[in-house]
Amino acid sequence: MASLLFYILGFIMLTATLLCITRRNPVHAVIYLVVGFFALALMFYLLGAPLVAAWEVIVYAGAIMVLFLFIIMMLGLAPQELPEGPNWHRWGPLVLLSSSLMACTLLLIFQDPAATEIIGTYYLAPQELGEALFGRYALAVEVVSFQLLFASIGAYMLGRSLPKEDDES
């Protein structure tokens, strides 16, 4: 059951990602990326991380992707076609070489006897993770909260409309 779910979710995620990086319209790319993130969240749940799966949906698919969508629509980029997408004439050989290299690597990896070991069942309750975050890792959580504060100040400084100082200089 779990292995069937893994293959279905992996297929959905890789297909959605491939469609995301090849769409011309950025809004379609955002939608496909959200589909991929939902599949990734289900995969996290499958790996016994329900709280991280919830974060994935709330923070990534909910907040960050809506921010991207908002910026795309605010700048009016949605109907605009890019003049040329990935130049397959230039990138094709590189894609071919690197994908065959990755195929060889995967073949070698799955020949390893440890590849047949079933991944152990592991379940981390949200309560345990929360206690670790606010107990053992409390200092680190404070540091990342400062990072969010600095990022919001930086985004405000970058995004504010400049006063008319260009005329003076």
Next chain:
Amino acid sequence: MISVYHYMSVAAILFALGTFGVLTRRNAIVVFMCIELMLNSVNLTFIALSSHLQNMDGQVFVLFVMTVAAAEAAVGLALMIAFYRNRESIDVDQINMLKW
């Protein structure tokens, strides 16, 4: 049957797809989305190894990676807006002048 290698392989393919998107796309917002994708493949690696080693530290680090991704998205999109005000475009091929 699914081993930890299966999850790591999916994460590696996701990272490669993200890198390919960063290299080939010219819309700067899509480039940012590909960077988010690469960060997410790293998250998948953390969670898979956390489950494999029966250890919660990987899941804690995912929180930090997500914070970095959120901060990067906010600052990067503010940069996009500032750039769009100057150039009326967000084509990365036009972001080639560091001087004002």
